[in-house]
Amino acid sequence: MNKFWLALRSEFLKSRRTLALATAAWLPALIAGLAFALFYFRSEDFAKMGADPWQMMAANVFGLYAVLILPMYAMVVAFSTNQVEHASNAWKNLFTLPYPRLTIYLSKWAFAFLLILAFSLLLCGWLYLVGNVLAVLKPEIGFQDFNSFGMTARFFIKFFLAVLGVFSIQFLLSFYWRDFIRPVGAGLALTIAGAIGAGWEYAWLFPYSATVRVSEQFRKEQLSFFPPEILVSLLASGVLFLVGYLLALRRIRR
Amino acid sequence: MAHNYQYLIETEALSFAYHPGQQALAQVSLQVKPGAIYGFIGQNGAGKTTAIKVLLSLLDNYEGKVHIFGADIRKKRKEILARTGSLVEEPALYHHLTGWENMLNRSLLLRLPKSRAEEALRQLGLFDARHKKVSAYSQGMRQRLGIAQALMSSPELLILDEPTNSLDPNGIREIRQLLANLAAGGVTVFLSSHVLSEVEKAVTDIGIIHQGRLLFQGPMAGLREGAREEAYLDTGDNLQCLELLRQHGITANMAGQKLNLGSIGREEAARINTLLAGQGVKVYALEWARKSLEQLFFEITNTADAL
Structure with missing residues (x-):
């Protein structure tokens, strides 16, 4: 376990100055800033609606977040964490460390996983802050009158679980293909397909539709943490982790 | 362990x-x-x-x-x-x-x-x-x-x-x-x-x-x-010298800018020198050297290839 933490700390060190880490830090703040601007400058419109502003804010953010931002971020993280090793053929070097091979692969996967979790939690936290600031600056919107942020937070967790399938597929593609175009291009095409086909009766089986389907559940206030699409996403994630590990072992043998 | x-x-x-x-x-x-x-x-x-x-x-x-x-x-x-x-x-x-x-x-x-x-x-x-x-x-x-x-x-x-x-x-x-x-x-x-x-x-x-x-x-x-010392010859015209040596039944090969005479003794070297001098060939150097690792390497690998 100690070695796992060391390997994980090493991943954090290696992520300095990478796109994945920078994006995890500034993108949630940027999204929250846009949400703040929207509510601040159109406070009268939102006040007139009289609806729960926490839910309105979440609905505004989740639209793009589910379709594009979160799957794209998962792709960037998967690409960036693999690219760090591809860039100088460092996988071999990692496997000559006196570490169990599984620990090395797991730490890299776990780091990417934590980065997506951090991204989700940071955005969630920023939105909470935005709501509270607006409660003071624009009390007419009514953030102070509602206490429903728990549901928004719950859906951030659901989105996170839903995107793990996409992340795992992208992690595998980024491990297999060393360039940017192929894994991210394929990911983007699948994401668009997932968004378009999210309403199809078997779309719950397609991990790239999962986040869009969860955003639909937000609209319908379906709170369950484990609807079929999330279970599929988790299952895909587990299976692809093992496939990726076996592939990693095979690749270093070349 | x-x-x-x-x-x-x-x-x-x-x-x-x-x-x-x-x-x-x-x-x-x-x-x-x-x-x-x-x-x-x-x-x-x-x-x-x-x-x-x-x-x-x-x-x-x-x-x-x-x-x-x-x-x-x-x-x-x-x-x-x-x-x-x-x-x-x-x-x-x-x-x-x-x-x-x-x-x-x-x-x-x-x-x-x-x-x-x-x-x-x-x-x-x-x-x-x-x-x-x-x-x-x-x-x-x-x-x-x-x-x-x-x-x-x-x-x-x-x-x-x-x-x-x-x-x-x-x-x-x-x-x-x-x-x-x-x-x-x-x-x-x-x-x-x-x-x-x-x-x-x-x-x-x-x-x-x-x-x-x-x-x-x-x-x-x-x-x-293990590598024997071999004699190397440098003359005014190594190619002409090589031809001349072969005409007299002496084994020699080009080795870079010199002629390799193989593992010959001092007497044999003196005889070759006299022969060349008699034919008007200018002999600049006649020396013995051990083979370099590169030569040994190629000798060993070429022998293996030939088998």
């Missing part, structure tokens, strides 16, 4: 194939003594890197036995790697990080104090450039940083794949000196190279691998002594 072993690295009938029927290593039995600087030489594709990958447990579906520090690499992988520093193919460095950050990362993984990173950087002459990003390093600097990483854990065994790649003559000399110092301190060095002139100067022992087969193994001094 065992403490009594005659050879620090010992392989027995080591064979490996990337694909069925394509043997990368065939019955290789390496024997590397503790404290040796073992030069593992061969042409590109001879099997050097494959053998190194096996020694570092990057390839484990091989046939035969591999013992390092007296222990089976399959059974004691982590323990062996903990005592080994290595550089396989090109240095695996993170180009977006500085030299110092690369060293810190390594020291973190190996649970070493930062002072070891500092020491290794000084040893390889990179301390002043430590805060530069590796992307701004020259190829030679990257190579030295890779070696610094391999040295950081003060390993008992150092496995280096083509360590002088991309180094300038000065850098090559420094690495040669460094390896000699390490060996004097008890470190065993196993290095592969195809730059034979460099290996010749640096190593105590040598292994010659060709098409996956180990053709020679032993002390460098023994290889040199």
